[in-house]
Amino acid sequence: MDITAIKLQYNKILERYKTAEAWLDSPKRVDREIQKWMPEFEKIVDQINLLLFAIGDHTTDEAMNGFKMENEISKKYTKVSLNKRRERRE
Secondary structure, eight states, X not given: OOHHHHHHHHHHHHHHHHHHHHHHHOTTOOHHHHHHHHHXXXXXXXXXXXXXXXXXXXXXXXXXXXXXOHHHHHHHHHHHHHHHHHHHHO
């Protein structure tokens, strides 16, 4: 898996983490509900840690808010589409 794919996966898991955190922190939740879902929340945290380790160097902002991917993704897909155009011409 390349670094762009790992960062995309991280951003996806980070959104899941934020949703789970908001749900768990809601005053509507009772302890029994929280305890039921805590193992799943811990799995999400483990995934985040593994992905950050795979990414390597990152800022606190990137860890907390995700990676800005627009430029990396557009560059990657631009290269792919240019290569496909060249292949068609040949």
